[in-house]
Every structure is written in C-alpha cells, then in structure tokens.
Amino acid sequence: MADGAGVSRCECGAAAGPLGVCVDYFHGILAEEQSDPQMYRWHAPVVCVHLLQHPSQAHENYRDGQFRLLQFYLDKGLDALLRLTAHQVARNNHRARSGYDMAPLEAYAPLPQGESPRSFRATLCGLPFRDGSFAADGHPAYGHRIHAIAEATVESWRSVEG
Numbered sequence: 225m226a227d228g229a230g231v232s233r234c235e236c237g238a239a240a241g242p243l244g245v246c247v248d249y250f251h252g253i254l255a256e257e258q259s260d261p262q263m264y265r266w267h268a269p270v271v272c273v274h275l276l277q278h279p280s281q282a283h284e285n286y287r288d289g290q291f292r293l294l295q296f297y298l299d300k301g302l303d304a305l306l307r308l309t310a311h312q313v314a315r316n317n318h319r320a321r322s323g324y325d326m327a328p329l330e331a332y333a334p335l336p337q338g339e340s341p342r343s344f345r346a347t348l349c350g351l352p353f354r355d356g357s358f359a360a361d362g363h364p365a366y367g368h369r370i371h372a373i374a375e376a377t378v379e380s381w382r383s384v385e386g
C-alpha cells in the first residue's frame with residue numbers, strides 16, 4: 225500500500241496499478257478478450273463493474289440495468305448470464321452498451337439513489353497482469369477475480385442506501 229509520489233488515484237478510489245487506472249485495465253481486457261473467447265465469457269460483468277465503479281464513464285439510463293445484471297450474475301452464475309446476454313444481443317444488436325431487457329432482471333434490487341460509492345474492495349486496476357495477460361494463471365482464476373469485483377461493486381452500492 226505504499227503510495228509513492230505521482231501514484232494516481234482512480235475515480236473509484238483505488239490506487240493505480242502498474243498499467244494505470246481502471247480505464248487502462250478495462251481497455252487492456254477488451255483488447256485481450258478479442259483474441260481469447262474464453263476470457264470474453266466475462267465481458268458483460270467486466271463492462272458492468274467498470275461502469276458502476278466509474279460514474280463519469282457511464283450512461284445514467286443504463287446503470288440500473290447494469291446493477292441488476294450483476295446481481296443476476298452473482299445469483300445465477302456465468303452460464304445463466306451468458307444465456308441472458310445472448311438473448312439480448314439477438315434481440316437488440318445495434319449497440320454493445322444498449323439497455324437490457326428488464327423482464328428477467330425485475331426480481332433484483334434497483335440501483336440505490338444517491339451518490340456513487342467512493343470505494344470498492346476490489347477493482348479492475350487491482351487485477352494481476354503477468355506475461356502480457358490478465359489470465360496467465362488460467363481462466364477459472366480470472367473468473368474468480370471478476371466475480372469478486374462484481375461482489376464488491378454490488379456490496380458498495382448497497383451500502384449507500386439508507
């Protein structure tokens with residue numbers, strides 16, 4: 225946790241990692257996903273955690289759906305999420321970040337009103353990057369880390385309520 229001079233802090237409250245702040249990690253992940261279909265399976269959770277941790281990069285109208293989508297993922301698992309998002313893409317493929325069909329997500333809590341959380345216990349810029357890869361130790365390990373960031377994101381947002 226040594227904060228040397230010049231270490232920048234990300235909008236989400238995290239200290240920058242070796243690659244920079246979260247948006248640098250986000251772009252690195254998107255690039256690696258393009259050549260790694262296994263890694264791409266976690267694409268939707270990665271996009272949702274990034275946007276929910278960095279409000280300046282998010283579109284207000286979609287954040288509630290993204291918050292519910294993360295809860296769906298934590299509740300039902302990745303395979304169920306992939307079935308849901310495949311359905312969404314087929315239904316509405318004009319934009320990668322378009323809104324989600326709310327019907328399967330209605331059971332989940334809406335995004336709490338109020339200020340965005342100031343800190344999260346896990347963030348994209350805390351991900352290890354080794355040998356030029358985010359998944360150097362295998363896709364299950366990568367998936368566990370994305371799952372932990374999703375949990376941290378939902379947990380912090382829930383804490384702003386009330």
Ligand SMILES: [Zn+2]
Pocket residue numbers: 234235236237238245246247277278347348349
């Ligand atoms: Zn960040």
